[in-house]
Amino acid sequence: MSDMDNPRDPAAPANPGSGGGDSGGRASEHLDEMACLLYIERQLERVRAAEVSTHTQECNGCRTLLRAMERESRLLTRAMLEEDEALPARLAHFQERARRSMQWIWGVAFGLAATGVYALYSGYIEPWEQQLAQAGFGGTSLLNLLIFQGVFWKGWQSVITLLEVVAMLTLGGFGLAFFRKRLRRGSTALALVLTGFCAVGALLTAPPASAQDVRKGETVEIRSDETVKGDVFIFTHRARIDGTVDGDVFLFTQDASVGGHVKGDVIAFVQSLRVSGQVDGNVRAFTNNVTLTGTVTRNLMAFAELVNVDPSGKVGGSVTAFVQSLNLDGQVGRNLFTFVRQGTISGTVDGKIDAKGNNLRFNSSAKVAGPIRFEGDNPPDVSSDAKLASPVQFTKLEHKAKYEESGYYIWQVIWMAAFVLFGLVLFQLMPMFSTEAVDSVEHYGASFGLGVLVFFGVPIASLIACATVVGLFIGISTFFLWYAALYYAQVVVGALVGQWLLGRTREIWPLIGRMAVGVIIVRLCTTVPHVGGWVKFGVMLWGMGAISLALYRRFQPATAAGVPGAPMVSTTLPPNTTIGGAVPA
């Protein structure tokens, strides 16, 4: 113990019999309790301690007090250090259980993920894939379709490489963050260097980009006598392609006109696109308006305000259009899928039509070889001269506010019950983790901050993982866990709300009871018109952050491997214990 100035506390009790009100007193004066305590605990200055020692040799009363207090200290220490209770089994197996529970979590996670992947594939991806295949997006899988073989990315090897590098850096960053606490000082620099090497390695080993021709300027023109080998990227104000491109054309322009021959695809991010020539591949347009007077051998897909397929326009494959206004006067070789506000069909569709929107009109010159389904606000306007293979199957869209429907409230009750059941199962399966997650909810700032990060970051990371070497499975599994966490988040926040109302508890069944009460309240809040959605969003962020925080703590390095029941440890007196210190003679 360090030496200490004589505190001379005003509160130091004086010895009524001594007449010495000073806490320390002088050698000739009787000692008060404070002086005795500080002496026993070696908190007095050397000189003062010597005075106390001298006094106690002479004064029987003070010596008795000092010894009594010293014995009191011994008694206190002995009483505290005695092993009167064995380590509770809950603590003895605390870490082993934690380890086991985590194994369980992983088992459940992978099981759920596998189930989810199957359900996703069979329920959503496969049907979409079939539809997309019909629309001309050939490919062996959705990933190939979207990333590797799809026309969106064809020729964008450099972009894929960039994504890979970003993913590598992201993984490196995660790794660095994960191992940061394990790394001794100085090793952080080493880790950074390693991460840098990984990134550089990824860049060096990336396959070289295919032949590309990048053209910029106020106006870019490929003349009719010009032939471009490979893909061409055009960044300009006005683009005019009258020549031949033996590859894909990527347009980033205000106005673009394709009057020549493109042997690949045309990917256009333009305000106005006019295709009067021939495109052997597909046209993918993200534009204000598209006008097709020429020929597209494969498919046309457009996100646009206006799409016009003139009478001379011809699409060999399918047309997929998300547009405000569609005028189809030309010919479509296969199907038409469209979300449209105002659609007018005057041309020929050799396949089927699936449309959703406000109005759809079939003029007298319209010819449709396949079935027609229209889901809209108004019945389709079909000319009596139109040649349709079958009548239009019309389904009227209903825009009734969900709050006005009784079914909405029934479903809310069902959802509440489902949430309570979901929470019950999770709290039973993972009692410790659930408790930790509920505790973490109370770290408001950390939970919200982490929640925002995870809410937006994980889907992006999953997407990146899907697009790179990390693999589709990890990406989709992560996404499903994230999705499940959205629901779990509401459960843990509900548990906290329940604890606010009914008091705290560490026992699992009382906690489940509180969770049930809290979940009902949270769900009720989320049904409030106009603000309910925001409440739900906030709860999701909050709860997801708490779950992430609890997970983060679980994944800290300190989780031990199987620890057997902790044996009793005989704790002897600490060496600095003052008991047995300077005892007066």
Added chain:
Amino acid sequence: MSAPGKTEPTEAIARARAGDADAWGELYREYAPAMFRFCRRALPTREDAEDATMEIFMKLRDKLIQYDDTRSFSAWLYKVAANHCWDLLRRRKIRQDKETEDVADIPLEHPDPNQLDKMIEQSTSDEVRKALGKLGARARMALVMRYYSDMSYDEIADALGVRRAFVGVVLLRARHELRQALGDTGAPAAGGAS
């Protein structure tokens, strides 16, 4: 502040920091009983002590990196535990002690040395533990920090948020409370002026 003859678990700490789960298991096995006993003395109920012990070890995962190798590990551990328990008690608002300034103003009755000696002679460890449970949060916390984990006055002042000069006052008042509680449990009271 480690026990006599007990060497510091330097290697286990280093390995635990590096992510070795077995090393962390060693540390847990070694220190969990003592930590539980600390919490058991400091907190009102056994359940609280169990929860707190787990929470302290969870917290240690984050804090292990902050541990200074040159200091005693057990001392550091007790400091973390003390801060955790005191925070817990404060959060629950069961802190019934008055503020330091108030404490300073309340005069303490001087004990009769012989009567005190007799009371201590007759008191058992079990009685002391029971009496300890009757004390106010701060008094109990101060005694536990001092006589269980042998924390210095500076550390106690830091944990309790009082000035160092008042630690002695807090401890003395705690002893008085304890004597009173022991008197209530049957042991002869040591109060009264000599």
